[in-house]
Amino acid sequence: MTEQRGTAGEAYEVLAVRYGTRQTTAAEVFLGYAGYGEPDRPLGMDYYFWVARNQARTIVIDTGFSPAGGAARGRTTLYPLPAALAAAGLTADEVGQVVVTHAHYDHVGGLPAFGAAEVLMTAPEYEFWTGPMGGRGLFAHVTEADEIDHLRSLRAAGRLTLTGRSHAVAPGIEMTEVGGHTPGQAIVTVATERGTVLLASDAAHYYEELDRDRPFSTVTDVPGMYAAYDVIRSLAADPSVTVVAGHDPLVAERFPAVADGVWLLSG
Numbered sequence: 402m403t404e405q406r407g408t409a410g411e412a413y414e415v416l417a418v419r420y421g422t423r424q425t426t427a428a429e430v431f432l433g434y435a436g437y438g439e440p441d442r443p444l445g446m447d448y449y450f451w452v453a454r455n456q457a458r459t460i461v462i463d464t465g466f467s468p469a470g471g472a473a474r475g476r477t478t479l480y481p482l483p484a485a486l487a488a489a490g491l492t493a494d495e496v497g498q499v500v501v502t503h504a505h506y507d508h509v510g511g512l513p514a515f516g517a518a519e520v521l522m523t524a525p526e527y528e529f530w531t532g533p534m535g536g537r538g539l540f541a542h543v544t545e546a547d548e549i550d551h552l553r554s555l556r557a558a559g560r561l562t563l564t565g566r567s568h569a570v571a572p573g574i575e576m577t578e579v580g581g582h583t584p585g586q587a588i589v590t591v592a593t594e595r596g597t598v599l600l601a602s603d604a605a606h607y608y609e610e611l612d613r614d615r616p617f618s619t620v621t622d623v624p625g626m627y628a629a630y631d632v633i634r635s636l637a638a639d640p641s642v643t644v645v646a647g648h649d650p651l652v653a654e655r656f657p658a659v660a661d662g663v664w665l666l667s668g
């Protein structure tokens with residue numbers, strides 16, 4: 402086994418759990434799609450959260466949308482959170498840390514279930530959504546007010562750690578702020594026995610964003626989103642790094658299924 406960057410010898414099993422889905426179109430998904438001069442086409446959007454675990458610890462990356470947050474937007478729930486966790490072979494109580502890549506409704510909605518966990522997110526992400534600009538219409542519609550309040554209450558209770566640009570979550574697991582999609586959007590890298598799994602989350606919803614350099618339609622900073630693609634691509638130039646897009650149905654094709662709704666990313 403080769404020693405991976407910053408692992409201190411620890412390797413994890415990494416899972417993607419698909420808990421929701423919807424049908425959309427390329428024109429809805431890609432910013433300024435008409436400018437590409439291509440016909441519109443149907444596109445699925447899947448909703449995942451991720452699990453990294455080994456003998457020493459279990460860490461969840463994002464938590465999915467709440468039943469109310471999903472229903473309000475017409476999303477299809479495939480597995481409510483307890484069932485989705487059970488499919489991955491765990492319960493919320495076993496989770497010691499939850500990494501929140503950003504504060505959109507489909508990433509923080511399940512946080513209240515993880516009553517024992519330390520929660521980590523980047524400081525710019527927290528500050529934006531709890532500040533005055535996060536409540537403005539274009540931004541606020543991708544969040545739920547009570548879920549932003551929950552982040553505030555976690556912070557007040559000393560359970561929310563705000564991180565800098567790069568932060569070691571645990572040996573072998575690192576979160577890195579890339580911005581673009583949201584002001585403090587993070588990606589997460591996880592050391593495995595077969596190299597590094599790079600969880601792009603919404604820094605790259607679809608592989609097509611990276612492959613064709615096409616920004617996603619929901620974005621706070623377009624140059625920042627392009628720059629985030631550059632960061633992901635430069636990390637992925639190392640052949641031992643596997644990129645996992647945040648909402649792409651291709652994840653279910655590129656990785657082996659190990660249970661209903663669960664794909665092994667580290668295998």
Ligand SMILES: [Zn+2]
Nearest residue numbers: 505507508603
């Ligand atoms: Zn998302």
